Amino acid sequence: MSDKPQRRHGPATVGVHGEGADKSPGAPVVPPIVQSATFHWADPSDGDLLYTRWTNNPNQLEVARKVAALEGMESGIALGSGMGVIACTLLALTEMGDHVAASSLLYGGTHSLLAQELPKRGVETTFVDPCDGDWEAALRPETKVVYLELPANPSLRVPDPRPVAELAHARGIAVVADMTFASPVNMRAGEYGVDVVVHSATKYLGGHADIIAGVAAGPGRIIGEVNRVSRYFGPVLDPHAAWLLDRGLRTLDVRVRRHNENALRIAEWLETRDAIARVDYPGLASHPDHAIASELMDGYGGMVSFVLKGGGAAADRFVSALQVALAAPSLGGVETLVSQPRYTSHVGLSESEREARGVPDGFVRLSIGIEDADDLIADFEQALTAAS
Numbered sequence: 001m002s003d004k005p006q007r008r009h010g011p012a013t014v015g016v017h018g019e020g021a022d023k024s025p026g027a028p029v030v031p032p033i034v035q036s037a038t039f040h041w042a043d044p045s046d047g048d049l050l051y052t053r054w055t056n057n058p059n060q061l062e063v064a065r066k067v068a069a070l071e072g073m074e075s076g077i078a079l080g081s082g083m084g085v086i087a088c089t090l091l092a093l094t095e096m097g098d099h100v101a102a103s104s105l106l107y108g109g110t111h112s113l114l115a116q117e118l119p120k121r122g123v124e125t126t127f128v129d130p131c132d133g134d135w136e137a138a139l140r141p142e143t144k145v146v147y148l149e150l151p152a153n154p155s156l157r158v159p160d161p162r163p164v165a166e167l168a169h170a171r172g173i174a175v176v177a178d179m180t181f182a183s184p185v186n187m188r189a190g191e192y193g194v195d196v197v198v199h200s201a202t203k204y205l206g207g208h209a210d211i212i213a214g215v216a217a218g219p220g221r222i223i224g225e226v227n228r229v230s231r232y233f234g235p236v237l238d239p240h241a242a243w244l245l246d247r248g249l250r251t252l253d254v255r256v257r258r259h260n261e262n263a264l265r266i267a268e269w270l271e272t273r274d275a276i277a278r279v280d281y282p283g284l285a286s287h288p289d290h291a292i293a294s295e296l297m298d299g300y301g302g303m304v305s306f307v308l309k310g311g312g313a314a315a316d317r318f319v320s321a322l323q324v325a326l327a328a329p330s331l332g333g334v335e336t337l338v339s340q341p342r343y344t345s346h347v348g349l350s351e352s353e354r355e356a357r358g359v360p361d362g363f364v365r366l367s368i369g370i371e372d373a374d375d376l377i378a379d380f381e382q383a384l385t386a387a388s
């Protein structure tokens with residue numbers, strides 16, 4: 001599984017230009033929105049049949065190619081949500097009787113898909129602690145997929161994909177990683193043995209909290225199968241949303257660098273506050289995966305989590321006192337968003353189950369935006385005072 005072309009240009013250039021613009025006289029610098037469900041086609045001599053549910057609308061193709069280039073992968077596909085991409089990728093790689101070995105630290109929606117929905121279709125999952133667990137023991141003759149999230153939501157653990165990829169490849173198993181939190185600016189997982197990268201493009205790739213979208217990138221034969229499956233399940237990316245996603249990709253590199261810079265500064269500041277029991281950020285020396293994150297990532301990302309000593313009640317007071325940051329789920333936009341996973345991604349779990357996943361009451365997740373870090377720090381300072 002090593003049919004990955006090398007990226008020709010840096011991420012900032014690829015984000016702006018993709019594979020290169022149409023430079024014919026009069027061609028628009030910004031590709032237009034092709035808001036059409038279907039396209040003139042009389043017979044096979046007219047070339048490929050285009051239909052927007054087939055994922056070959058020009059706007060969909062533009063972002064799919066761009067993300068594949070950013071990830072250094074052969075092929076890409078853009079669909080209507082991160083979950084649409086994750087579901088279609090898992091459906092494409094498995095059939096009844098197959099097995100998935102997945103990280104136990106996953107976005108709640110993906111965890112439910114694997115634990116509750118796929119078993120109804122005859123596909124079982126074994127969950128493994130991705131940093132300290134025994135992957136080899138979890139692999140079975142019928143295992144078809146190893147599934148990871150890097151960094152994991154919301155614990156921000158950074159498992160090393162290389163050892164598990166080696167085990168998987170020796171058995172012909174595909175390694176899929178959700179790289180939503182990292183973005184291709186901070187890490188290209190294909191360089192570390194991951195075969196297929198999936199993203200909620202709703203987050204950093206779109207970057208403005210105004211679209212729902214998903215992308216996958218990987219070898220052409222796997223992405224082709226994801227495409228085939230998606231044509232029947234139909235989680236289509238609307239052309240206008242695809243165009244907005246392309247607009248987001250043009251500034252991905254500068255935005256992510258600013259997210260990285262702000263988040264590191266804020267994580268370091270949070271560590272100095274008495275009201276806070278623990279700060280989780282891979283860029284901090286205190287983080288258990290700091291060494292591996294420093295080796296694999298170009299930046300540590302915009303997500304920071306912390307636990308308030310005052311527990312859930314203090315977290316509620318902190319969130320309601322915020323004046324610049326906004327209390328909302330989701331992440332990866334230009335604006336700082338704050339949420340408590342016990343009300344959002346982890347709402348279905350008991351307090352002890354949440355604790356076991358490193359998410360005790362009092363846990364606050366920050367998606368650090370691109371505002372002035374000084375303003376965010378002042379806002380968090382006054383909210384901490386209000387909370388205590």
Ligand SMILES: Cc1ncc(COP(=O)(O)O)c(C=O)c1O
Pocket residue numbers: 081082083084107109149153178180181199200201202212213214330
């Ligand atoms: C890591 C991760 N993967 C996937 C998803 C699902 O993405 P979407 O909401 O675009 O379907 C999310 C959503 O929060 C997420 O955080």
